[in-house]
Amino acid sequence: MTRKFQLLAASACLFALSACVTADQAPVQTASAMAETPSAVASGSRESPAEAGKRLHGLFKASDEANLRRNPLSALFRGDYRYADQLGDFLTDAYTQAERKAAQDDLARLAAIDRASLSPTDRIAYDVFKRDQELTLRSLSPEILPLTEVRPIDHFFGFHTFYPDLASGQGAAPFKTAADYENNLKRHHQYARLVDRAIGRFREGMASGVVQPKLVVRNIIDQLNIQINQGVEGATLYGPVKKFPDAVPAADQTRLRAAHAAVIRDEIRPALIRLRDFLKNEYLPVAREGEGLVHMKGGPQLYRFLIEQNTTLPLDADTVHNLGLSEVRRIRSEMEEIKNKVGFKGTLAQFFEHIRTDPKFKPQSKEWLAERYYAVGRQVDTRIGELFSTLPKSKLEIRPVPAYREKTDAGGSYQGGTPDGSRPGVFYYNTYDLPSRTTPGIETLYLHEGAPGHHFQISLAQENEALPNFMRFGGNTAFAEGWALYAETLWDELGMMTDPYQRYGGLDDEMLRAMRLVVDTGIHAKGWTRDQAIKYMLENSAMGRTDATAEVERYIAIPGQALAYKVGQLKILELRARAEKALGPRFDIRGFHEQVLMTGALPLTVLERKVDDWIASQRA
Incomplete structure (x- = not known):
């Protein structure tokens, strides 16, 4: 977490765990002042890309600086301590009004800049900035805000x-x-x-x-x-x-x-x-008794918004649900292959139970589990340069989840460091109720949360000083989690999962993200109960009941967020396959990863346009 990253709205924005040193201060220009300067479009002339880019980046700096003043914790996580004595005026009407006005003013300033005059990279920044401000306004609209601000905390984000x-x-x-x-x-x-x-x-x-479950x-x-x-x-x-x-x-x-x-x-x-x-x-x-948003006043309307907000695509619940069912079927067939490969005689459900209960798949101790993660990290480090031309400056530390929050925490998570390396990124692994946890999946969890997953995506963006700050430190779940799930698919190229049980663990983790499409939509659009959702997850994976329960209760707490993983991963895989087919022997995996990672967490539609342009440039 997460990040740390743009969350639902209101109080969730409080804990968007962005991190890095802010850009130079720039004076905040008011919307009225901007209106006094005719735009290139209005005057009938067209600015040069350099001139238009200068105005655009001036807007970005001004907007970012104003945002840091309104959200001092964002500055703190960047290592900018100018507002370190402030927590922020959160959960107040004044805070909400200030956020709404800032987005409105930023859009007005943006409209005064001729997008067609910008360089290709600046057009990407323009589009991302515009979408971010529009999404902020939607989250603070009279249709959405009354459904979120009156539920200021839950057990996952609070x-x-x-x-x-x-x-x-x-x-x-x-x-x-x-x-x-x-x-x-x-x-x-x-x-x-x-x-x-x-x-x-x-x-x-x-x-x-409008109340919580x-x-x-x-x-x-x-x-x-x-x-x-x-x-x-x-x-x-x-x-x-x-x-x-x-x-x-x-x-x-x-x-x-x-x-x-x-x-x-x-x-x-x-x-x-x-x-x-x-x-x-x-x-x-x-x-309320019913866990899903389908049972909450205004819930169906909110869930439609959350699906688009989290996936960055205009998908509906039925489409997502059916995509999940299809992916579950595919992954089950690959699990069958692993079961047969290791010589297990029995059904897939019996194989799941075997993984859950056989003592050889249990962590021996907290210390043993820590050493296993250290070993995985060392192994990844030996091959990572083959796939990436730019590596993060920020170091990656491996730590257990603190005891006071381990009961309800996920099995693994990531907290970003600072771009100057003064604070490392941290991969957290959970040791709560150790006998309920299993060892297959250790490798894939590290690939997702650590390297080359969240640690690479977050660090490379925030360390790239050529980007405007909102692209260095902002983003969206579909890209961030889609990348981390895509990172799991690099296991073969990194020499991982030579043990078939670890490969099974990789499939089991992928199954988790596929099941999320089914279960999240099941709970919030189709009225599934908590127990029904847990049962579905246990039937289709080797998850322990503790993990399955924590996952389901997470989906109940933060609807829609879990959909982004699989949707994002499938889009990145689709784009890689498209590039490989178009470029053939000229395809460079390190170059592809540069295109995906080096401009921050893009909305998936923007990422697709960028990769298509890169493919065209490589074919020219």
């Missing part, structure tokens, strides 16, 4: 789990000087107020009839209980004051330690208790 990571001493927030600790205290005070604002938004949803609410309550039960000195937020860097004087250490304990004790814990008690005593009784 500041109640995001913020402890940020301020733990192991996250993006710096703790090198006394000033860093002072900034952290200021953010803590704001965080306590943010928790109370969430209660206010939930109350609005109770009044309008009971399942989601119970999971949030469980997460809050874990944090509340940590006490003060055991709290994740207390971590930075347990050990100070030498640059912080001893007298300041004593004062800062006491101040952190006080704000955790007197402000944050009481706020978390208020939220927990409100959810338990007032909200849970009126939360």
Whole structure:
């Protein structure tokens, strides 16, 4: 996560985990000021590509700088600490109005630039920027916003789990000087107020009839209980004051330690208790029984928007559902081949159960699992240069998921580093309920979350200073997750999965993404229950019940996001096959990967046009 990346809307935008140093400051030009300067189109003349590009990139810089002021956490994750004492004015009407006005103003400024005068690369940037602003306006429209802002947190995306990571001493927030600790205290005070604002938004949803499912609410309550039960000195937020860097004087250490304990004790814990008690005593009784959006007021309308937002394609639920069913059938046939290859006598369902239950497929210990991931990383490093001409500067670290969120976390995830390498990218693997987990799939999980998956896609974009910041640090799920799933298909070219059980694990992970198309649409468009969805996943893969449950509950919490993986992967595979066929022996895999990765996370329609242009240039 994710990223970290553009999420649903409102509170989800708060935790878009973009990361990097901002561009030089540029003055923000108002829409009215722009209107006073006639565009090239209006004046009947056409600017040179250099002139038009200069105006376009001036707009990008101004928009990005204004965005960082409105969203200080985005700056923090980039390593830009100008606003490090601010959390942001999230979950307020003023914040929403500012985001809406910014998108409207940016589109007005963009319209004053003649797209036809731009260079081919700048046209791509123009199109992506335009789509991003239009999507922002749709997410903040009267049709969509009332369906999202009154459900400010869930158990998968929420500041109640995001913020402890940020301020733990192991996250993006710096703790090198006394000033860093002072900034952290200021953010803590704001965080306590943010928790109370969430209660206010939930109350609005109770009044309008737009509420979370009971399942989601119970999971949030469980997460809050874990944090509340940590006490003060055991709290994740207390971590930075347990050990100070030498640059912080001893007298300041004593004062800062006491101040952190006080704000955790007197402000944050009481706020978390208020939220927990409100959810338990007032909200849970009126939360909805049906898990899918099909059961929520306005849910079908919201789900249509979320499908397009996440896939970047105008798909409907039935099309996605049927695509998933087709992919499930194909992958099952390849699983049958693996089953026969290893000599297993029995049905595919029995083979799944064999994988789930045989002790030889269980991690021996947390330490053993860590070493396996380290070994996979070393093996990938020996071959990665054959497929990529540009490698990330940012290092990749391998860490277990922190204990306080491991119960509801996915099996693996990624957090981006900074482009200057001062903070590494991190691949997280989950060790919760180790006996329920299986070892096939270790290699494919690393390829997806680590290298050459999320780590390459995120790092190469943000390290490319030639791109405007919104392309370096923004993006969309279909590209980001589609690339990571495509990265799994590179196993053969990287010399991986020589063990047929690891290859089976790769198919099992691919099956997961195919099943997501079926299950997500099943839950939110066709009325599937949680148990029905879990049953489907267990019948079509070797997933353990713990993992299948966490996956299904994730789809319930964040509808539509899981659709992007398979849709994005299939588009990238389609484009590679098209290039290979058109170019024949002139096809260069490293060149293809450069085209896909080096302009950030593009909408799939924009990516397709770019690759087609590259193919044409290679044939000329």
